[in-house]
Amino acid sequence: MQLVNKILLVSLLLVVLPLVLYYYFFPTFRDLFFEQKEITPFSRYAERNILSQEFHLVAPDHLKYNQPSIVSGRTDVVTVTPWLAPVVWEGTFDPVLFDSIYKQKNITIAATVFAVGKYIMFLKEFLETAEKHFFVGFRVHVFVFTDRPNELPQVKMAAGRQLTAYPVPSSKRWQEISARRMEFIQELIEKELHKYADYIFCLDVDSRFHSRWGTESLGGLVAVVHPGYYRADRSEFPYERRPESRAYVAPGEGDFYYCGGAFGGLLQEVHQLAKTCHSNFKADATDGIEAAWQEESHLNRYMWINKPSKVLSPEYLWQDFKNINPEVKIIRFSGVIKNYAAIRPNV
Numbered sequence: 055m056q057l058v059n060k061i062l063l064v065s066l067l068l069v070v071l072p073l074v075l076y077y078y079f080f081p082t083f084r085d086l087f088f089e090q091k092e093i094t095p096f097s098r099y100a101e102r103n104i105l106s107q108e109f110h111l112v113a114p115d116h117l118k119y120n121q122p123s124i125v126s127g128r129t130d131v132v133t134v135t136p137w138l139a140p141v142v143w144e145g146t147f148d149p150v151l152f153d154s155i156y157k158q159k160n161i162t163i164a165a166t167v168f169a170v171g172k173y174i175m176f177l178k179e180f181l182e183t184a185e186k187h188f189f190v191g192f193r194v195h196v197f198v199f200t201d202r203p204n205e206l207p208q209v210k211m212a213a214g215r216q217l218t219a220y221p222v223p224s225s226k227r228w229q230e231i232s233a234r235r236m237e238f239i240q241e242l243i244e245k246e247l248h249k250y251a252d253y254i255f256c257l258d259v260d261s262r263f264h265s266r267w268g269t270e271s272l273g274g275l276v277a278v279v280h281p282g283y284y285r286a287d288r289s290e291f292p293y294e295r296r297p298e299s300r301a302y303v304a305p306g307e308g309d310f311y312y313c314g315g316a317f318g319g320l321l322q323e324v325h326q327l328a329k330t331c332h333s334n335f336k337a338d339a340t341d342g343i344e345a346a347w348q349e350e351s352h353l354n355r356y357m358w359i360n361k362p363s364k365v366l367s368p369e370y371l372w373q374d375f376k377n378i379n380p381e382v383k384i385i386r387f388s389g390v391i392k393n394y395a396a397i398r399p400n401v
């Protein structure tokens with residue numbers, strides 16, 4: 055009897071043990087039976103816990119700031135879109151509160167700026183004024199895409215802020231420089247930024263900061279309303295109007311006309327935007343069509359379908375040649391007056 059028991063035990067072990075070892079060391083089988091991963095719509099955010107980062111707004115206890123109101127506030131401008139995204143105007147947010155919330159998240163903000171050909175001359179002022187106004191007190195990494203890395207200006211940057219040159223080819227057409235921005239932004243995110251950056255803003259270099267541009271501008275997908283068209287009827291917006299183009303916006307459609315010179319948001323969102331605009335731009339080129347305002351047209355098409363979760367008022371990209379309207383209480387960032395013929399490689 056005892057011998058029968060022993061034989062049974064040994065033969066059981068001989069069957070069970072290889073099975074256990076097999077399931078343990080053979081990952082596909084193991085995954086299949088033991089660890090089947092749940093694919094959720096949010097899994098692309100899981101790695102950096104980005105989603106909670108964006109929506110979990112924790113304020114420090116005992117922070118003192120002005121009492122908020124839901125019955126008084128700015129009445130001269132619209133501060134929310136029809137899809138209930140905030141429109142950021144001076145007087146609609148508390149900068150101290152915002153900074154305290156985002157300080158606790160330990161975020162890194164990347165900024166991209168293109169300085170190809172003669173446009174390198176704008177870089178010094180752009181960087182110097184960014185030091186004074188752009189996410190002061192936060193970790194900021196500025197990437198300059200340029201064909202002249204040796205001409206990078208010397209600008210003293212505060213602790214936690216850095217500058218990196220990213221070499222790109224020169225071009226004989228300004229349209230191509232402007233349009234290829236989406237391609238290089240996509241590449242930078244895939245190669246580098248995904249490792250550590252949380253948010254990104256993509257900005258025109260021929261501009262300067264004049265006042266605070268800070269954490270109030272952060273959001274999933276962030277667009278700036280163009281200063282030239284924010285009072286205009288949508289029929290006047292310079293969208294791409296040829297249906298053959300992938301940037302086409304039909305008459306009677308489109309929310310706002312957004313700037314190509316400033317946009318941003320969470321890294322994942324901007325990656326999706328850059329990838330889509332780049333591939334649509336390329337497909338258009340194969341068909342022999344270039345949208346009216348290059349990547350700005352593609353961006354506007356993208357934002358019509360993918361509504362921005364935060365809209366920045368034209369305070370965030372004004373133009374120096376424009377008279378200031380009364381609803382604009384502050385100018386944060388503005389394009390300088392320039393002589394196109396003197397600085398662009400073609401006219």
Ligand SMILES: CC(=O)N[C@H]1[C@@H](OP(=O)(O)OP(=O)(O)OC[C@H]2O[C@@H](n3ccc(=O)[nH]c3=O)[C@H](O)[C@@H]2O)O[C@H](CO)[C@H](O)[C@@H]1O
Nearest residue numbers: 168169170171173228232258259260313314315347348350
């Ligand atoms: C306020 C705003 O929304 N501006 C848009 C408008 O700008 P602008 O008329 O201001 O165009 P722009 O000449 O500033 O070109 C856009 C950007 O491309 C880069 N660049 C351009 C030419 C060059 O030789 N070297 C160089 O580096 C540079 O970063 C510049 O800031 O129309 C362009 C047309 O496509 C873009 O959509 C811009 O974003």
Ligand SMILES: [Mn+2]
Nearest residue numbers: 258260315389
């Ligand atoms: Mn510009």
